[in-house]
Amino acid sequence: MFIVPEKEIAGLVSADQCFEAVEAVFAAMARGDAYNFPVIREAIGHAEALYGFKSGFDRAGAVLGLKSGGYWPGNAAKGRTNHQSTVVLFDPDSGRPAALVGGNLLTALRTAAASAVSIRYLARSDARVLGMLGAGHQSAFQLRAAVAQRRFEKIVGWNYHPEMLPRLAETAAEFGLPFEAVSLEDLGAQADVIVTISSSFSAQLMDAHVRPGTHLACMGTDTKGKQEIDPAIFARARVFADEIAQSVEIGEAQHAVAAEFIAAEDIVEIGAVINGTAPGRQSDDEITVFDGTGVGLQDLAVAARAVAAARARGVAVEVDL
Structure with missing residues (x-):
């Protein structure tokens, strides 16, 4: 071997x-x-x-x-x-x-690649502001992969520990992009695409924060109990996942399904969009959520x-x- x-x-x-x-x-x-x-x-x-x-x-x-x-x-x-x-x-x-x-x-690379795939297939073509929720080790990889998918003009970011945000500012500078540390309310108000990459066990981004037309790539929840976003967001979004069964079991959708905002049958595998057997984004006002649990x-x-x-x-x- x-x-x-x-x-x-x-x-x-x-x-x-x-x-x-x-x-x-x-x-x-x-x-x-x-x-x-x-x-x-x-x-x-x-x-x-x-x-x-x-x-x-x-x-x-x-x-x-x-x-x-x-x-x-x-x-x-x-x-x-x-x-x-x-x-x-x-x-x-x-x-x-x-x-x-x-x-x-x-x-780190494959996790960033998964969110980038979702951005390519689900984000609005005119997305110009990238929002980052989380500033840990993987956030820099996520940012780099995301900016390759759209012509972003600005990066905004929030982290529970704000002293970690310089990592995102430094990564944004690699691409000549301005970075702004913002509140969660401002992140949702400005961002066309939001990547969540934290290790949270409680919702941080709330339903009221998310505008129509936003694409969310939820990449941090991969264990029972972990949670990054308000499950109510799922009720007004089209939901996609790397794998449906895993999404419902250990992904962000575990909370939305438990609260009956959606059912497993409402979730679409991103591979079906790639293959052309299921539609991706269907309007500029649609909210899309990608539940990236990380498959083996x-x-x-x-x-x-x-x-x-x-x-x-x-x-x-x-x-x-």
């Missing part, structure tokens, strides 16, 4: 390649050519950590495997990334282990690309397991 160390990942896969991989996986899922297995994600009762497994099989891409990892909130104080992940790929023909891949950067197939797709590039460049370590 091959080992691809975390330190090599940045030089192996680009944001554009991650976008292509994630887009293809969503399309394969909607066609029934790829499927995810049930997620295991639990609080382990140590270090305030959340730990779990995401896995699946992409028949079209011949990729089988799992991602193991989670969230350790105390890591930042130790100079480490709070999100820790490792991807294991298996040969689908034999079941033998094929690769072990550092998954920290890949997770995303990790496997980008990890497979990293392995191929690592082998081609001679940086993959081969071991006999």
Whole structure:
């Protein structure tokens, strides 16, 4: 099997390649050519950590495997990334282990790629202001991926800990875009696209904050109990997800379904929009919500690309397991 160390990942896969991989996986899922297995994600009762497994099989891409990892909130104080992940790929023909891949950067890239896919297919074409709710480690990746999808002229941001907002200002400056720290009310009033990427367990963006025509990419809720937005927003929005079952179980939609604002049958897989079998945005006044829970197939797709590039460049370590 091959080992691809975390330190090599940045030089192996680009944001554009991650976008292509994630887009293809969503399309394969909607066609029934790829499927995810049930997620295991639990609080382990140590270090305030959340730990779990995401896995699946992409028949079209011949990729089988799992991602193991989670969230350790105390890591930042130790100079480490709070999100820790490792991807294991298996040969689908034999079941033998094929690769072990550092998954920290890949997770950030694939999460950003998923929200970018939603922006490409669901946001208004004239969207000019990007709103960011959350300023943690992944927020910079989200911002970079989002600005590639529309001609944004300004970035506005809010974070529960405002001292973290300079991260967004610095990232916006990479693209020559002005950044403004705002209240949640102002964020909703200004933003045409809002990306939520926090670790909140209570709603922050409320229904009254969201204007008609807004696209929301909700990327932070991936565990039972987590929540970023008011479930009442779902009642006046068209709702899309990476995977419907996972969205209802551990995504932002868990709260909207429980409150009976929507049913699982009201949610559309983004892959169906990509494939042209379901409509995306249908009017400029429509609110669209993408519930990005993060499916295992995303990790496997980008990890497979990293392995191929690592082998081609001679940086993959081969071991006999």
